[in-house]
Amino acid sequence: MGQHVIKMPDIGEGIAEVELVEWHVQAGDEVVEDQILADVMTDKATVQVPSPVHGKVLALGGKVGEVMAVGAELIRLQVEGKGNAPAAKAVDAASSSEQTQGGDSRTRAPEPAPTPRATASSEARSDSGGGPSAGSSDSGAGRVIFMPAAQAVSAVSAPARKPGEKPLASPAVRKRAWDLGIELQYVAGSGAAGRITHADLDEHLARGPAGPTSLRPAGGLAPRDDVQEIPVIGLRRKIAEKMQESKRRIPHFTYVEEIDVTELEALRLRLNERWGGERGKLTILPLLARAMVLALRDFPQINARYDDEAGAVTRYGAVHLGMAAQTESGLMVPVIRHAEALDLWACASEITRLATAARSGRASRDELTGSTITLTSLGALGGIVSTPVINHPEVAIVGVNRIVERPMIVGGAIVARKVMNLSSSFDHRVVDGMHAAQFIQQVRGLLECPAMLFVE
Incomplete structure (x- = not known):
């Protein structure tokens, strides 16, 4: 019998270290070729590491949440034959428990590694410690069980x-x-x-x-002294770092405007009634995306990215619209490429496809990067007002609040109208308050007179 060491694979793109987010095996498990051993994360993509050989797990090379260098020992297996581990460095099975607890992330000489399988970071299991968005391991640490x-x-x-x-x-x-x-x-x-x-x-x-x-x-009442300690790892850590970076670097200001969407909703219902069966149902988001695309033609400084280090703003003709989507693992922002070239139904189809890919863990790295402006919505949970955080290094984000029906005075009469707020945040280094207000007012004009969405 020999020992086979599997090292942290080179994911590419110049990445030198990755985070270990989940183990699928433990010491003593028998594994077969192509069986998934662990999930590791870089940026917002989770990569699954398969086993290249059959064998028995002797030791795990790191703990969940640990950042490991490419080429570090990931896992050690006992295999038939000689294996690839020198006898002088072999460890016996009796020490596997200690290795599992302490980990060993020392970098060793690179060698052929198993081919990683990339998925979106929402692959993190929802039964991990701390709940569905904690992204923690199968160890159970930080989990509190509430039992009847x-x-x-x-x-x-x-x-x-x-x-x-x-x-x-x-x-x-x-x-x-x-x-x-x-x-x-x-x-x-x-x-x-x-x-x-x-x-x-x-x-x-x-x-x-x-x-x-x-x-x-x-009576079943009892005092409680339980405390939860939830490790911030995986996608949850990436979200925390991204939000901290955005708030630290960007001087936000938020502008809120009320929009009468009565006519827009009537149009949407008519379009769905006429073409919904063959083209798919429309939500309000494709209509709002269309309004943003048209308004951005007059406000190119808002469809931009700000490079803090170079002190330069890059404006884009293409509108790569980020769509904030909530997944079991946390917030992700898939990107609708060239939203300016999509009609309502093509945009709606792309929104559905990307949201499904993100939530099921199939979104690629390219589908999660490169946005130039972001649209975020919590649907019926949108509240009255919000203060969305800009998706760094963008300079603006448009937030959609819920639609409510309430009485308004129109032409001297009190009538029921459907109203929605837009809560939008801007980078004050790049976007002046007047320009932000003018941009939202232009979006408002398009939505309150939806026929203008189809006039070039």
Whole structure:
């Protein structure tokens, strides 16, 4: 038997280090060729690393959330034959648990690495610690289980391992434990290196409640002292860094305007009634995108990017419209390329395609970069007013608030009208307040008289 070391692959594009965001295997697992071993992240793209060989996992080379250099040891396998690891550097299986906890991110000489598989960063599993957007690992760290009283049978008075020691278990065992309301930290493992098995779950359930956790005041009310510590890793870390960078570098100012969209909504319904079956249904977003494209012709300084280091503004003729989309892993901004060349239905189709790709984890890196201005909407949750954060290095973002129906005075009569606010933020280094207001007023004019959207 020999040992095979899989090193952190070279993702390309000059990237020297990546973040380890999820392990799909643990020490002691048997793996087969092409089985996914880990997810690593660069920028906003998650890359899946497959195994090039069959073997048994001896040691993991890093912890979730750790930033590792390209060429560092990612994982060590026991394989048939000689393997690729020199005997002097081999580690035995008995030390695998310690390697799993401590990690080893030392850079070694580059060697052929498995071909990474890129997906969007929303591939992060929603059952990871801290909830669907935490992007954390399968270790269960930072997770707090909220169980109904009927499931409290799984709680015990003392943990089955030392504080800070992470429970080892396969994904199937972890899912079963989650479904049963069992916190793995309190389950003793009988497998190799303390690994928890299905039999351990059965034994844990059979023991029943124990200790003070089974004592509840009458009526089901009890004081709570639980605390969640959620590691900020993966996409969640990238979002945090991006937002911090935007607020640190860009002097924001927000301009809010009320828009009467009664006629726009009537037009949208008529278009859907006439062509919705063959061309697809329209939402308000393609209409708003069209209004922005037309208004930007007169305000090119708003369809731009600001280079802080060079002190230069780059204006774009093409409108590459970023569409902020919420995914299980966090906020992503897929880009509609050349929105100025798309009609309403082509724009609507592209919005749907990109949002679906982002939420399902299939958006490519190119589809998530290169926007020149961003449109963001929370739909029915849009609120009355918002203060959207500019997508650095852009200089403007247009935010859509919800549509409400309320009485307004039109021609001296009180009538019901559909009203929506636009809350838009601008980079005050590049965009003057007057120009920002004029831009939004032009967008408003187009939306309140929607026939103008089709006049060149």
